[in-house]
Amino acid sequence: MNERDSETIAGLLEQMGYVAAERGSIAAGGGCTELKDGEAGGGAAGSDGIVMKGGETAGLRAAKDGETGRFAAAAGFEDADVIVVNTCSVRENADNRFFGLLGHIKHVKMRRPDVIVAVCGCMMQQGHIVDKIREKHAWVDLIFGTHNIDALPGLIEEVLARRSEEPAVSVLPERVSMAEGLPAKRRYSFKASVNIMYGCNNYCTYCIVPYTRGREISRDTYSILAEVRELAAAGTKEILLLGQNVNSYAGGAADFADLITMVDKVPGIKRIRFMTSHPKDLSDKLIERFSAAGTSRAESLCPSIHLPIQSGSSRILELMNRHYTKEGYIRLVEKLRAARPDIVISTDFIVGFPGEDEEDFEHTMDVIERVRFDAAFTFLYSPRTGTPAAEYDDPTPPEIKQKRFDRMVKRLNEITLEINRTYVGTVHDVLVEGPSKTDPSMLSGRTFGNKLVNFPAPPDCVAAAAPIGTPLLAMTGVIVPVRITSVNVD
Numbered sequence: 001m002n003e004r005d006s007e008t009i010a011g012l013l014e015q016m017g018y019v020a021a022e023r024g025s026i027a028a029g030g031g032c033t034e035l036k037d038g039e040a041g042g043g044a045a046g047s048d049g050i051v052m053k054g055g056e057t058a059g060l061r062a063a064k065d066g067e068t069g070r071f072a073a074a075a076g077f078e079d080a081d082v083i084v085v086n087t088c089s090v091r092e093n094a095d096n097r098f099f100g101l102l103g104h105i106k107h108v109k110m111r112r113p114d115v116i117v118a119v120c121g122c123m124m125q126q127g128h129i130v131d132k133i134r135e136k137h138a139w140v141d142l143i144f145g146t147h148n149i150d151a152l153p154g155l156i157e158e159v160l161a162r163r164s165e166e167p168a169v170s171v172l173p174e175r176v177s178m179a180e181g182l183p184a185k186r187r188y189s190f191k192a193s194v195n196i197m198y199g200c201n202n203y204c205t206y207c208i209v210p211y212t213r214g215r216e217i218s219r220d221t222y223s224i225l226a227e228v229r230e231l232a233a234a235g236t237k238e239i240l241l242l243g244q245n246v247n248s249y250a251g252g253a254a255d256f257a258d259l260i261t262m263v264d265k266v267p268g269i270k271r272i273r274f275m276t277s278h279p280k281d282l283s284d285k286l287i288e289r290f291s292a293a294g295t296s297r298a299e300s301l302c303p304s305i306h307l308p309i310q311s312g313s314s315r316i317l318e319l320m321n322r323h324y325t326k327e328g329y330i331r332l333v334e335k336l337r338a339a340r341p342d343i344v345i346s347t348d349f350i351v352g353f354p355g356e357d358e359e360d361f362e363h364t365m366d367v368i369e370r371v372r373f374d375a376a377f378t379f380l381y382s383p384r385t386g387t388p389a390a391e392y393d394d395p396t397p398p399e400i401k402q403k404r405f406d407r408m409v410k411r412l413n414e415i416t417l418e419i420n421r422t423y424v425g426t427v428h429d430v431l432v433e434g435p436s437k438t439d440p441s442m443l444s445g446r447t448f449g450n451k452l453v454n455f456p457a458p459p460d461c462v463a464a465a466a467p468i469g470t471p472l473l474a475m476t477g478v479i480v481p482v483r484i485t486s487v488n489v490d
């Protein structure tokens, strides 16, 4: 969600005349345990994506050309005219990272008082964070929240006109209307995230999202389809439908399963993914969209699902307010695999939730053996101020939690490797995302089931692309068949 918001912020800045600065990264980490894209947004008009450990922060930069009055590219914080820090508050450490980053930016502001520093995102929806900024970082020019990103141009104009010693603050408690048709500076041309809903009604006891992102509100079905059509016309092949709990989408003309069918019919869209699914709302109707055959099948729906379980203990799931049991979750997996045997299933686990005992943890290990997840994001529980679980008694010593965590991760990795080994010798269509991050001489992409594949560029493609000088980049966005020859855990 944060990544998509950053794309919108970047688009709004671009519309104001700002131009992209380089992208950067402070640190890596998850946001909501249910949103794991892990890639920061921006990449645009004065935009830069920065990911912070334990939370996601995208900073946007822009610089103004003194002669023309237009904004030109800035090399980074040092010569930017606008710095926007887009925060995520899901994990405790995100606060520390954010305030550490503000410390860096302060040096720039002290040297160049004219630079506009804005902070936004879900941290700003928490009163104690805003108070702390006003008290200790009053040099920040603008604080705005998650519900009024569309107001950014006006807010920046206000800051420019007023230039006060105090930050301007514009944080709304709830989203009052759905701003449609906002510009976006997309990070990729071949794949795009499309928000279908905002907020969450679930109030999992460890999670801050319902308090910072507000209650669920779904976008109008036809607005979503118009955005998808526009993206497809511009060459986007893969759509990621985004929401905190996409399974409860209710956009007027469609439920989530129907929305997938509608997106599936948009010419040019080859792959549909979605994130994130709450197990309690995963319907049989949606599972039918995955089916290997039949009239309900959605051809472009990728056979992969991120289905966070969090714990294998029904007792802990109740304490988490998750509204499903261990056995109920396993039944869902069985249904998914009956519909689509090759479906790739990933999940989230939180280890060390307050009150988790040995028996609870053994239930988690049992689920791992029975489900055999393709991949899992694993977290040691850390309390979030303002959530019910932060007040729960937590008698388990940290070293016991760490032992459980290590044991779980080891077994998850073994299973991932065992599953991945079954891919050796098979051929998969891979959507090329560009040069590999670990070996720039290789290409990197994703299978239909979302497995990451690194491979050498096919010689004929290199030869065909050679005249434009960047054969690996030229392959970006192309779908190619790749034979898997070796595997690892990632």
Ligand code: SF4
Binding pocket: 032, 033, 034, 200, 201, 202, 203, 204, 207, 208, 209, 210, 244, 245, 278
């Ligand atoms: S479903 Fe639970 S974990 Fe996910 S965003 Fe909502 S409250 Fe947070």
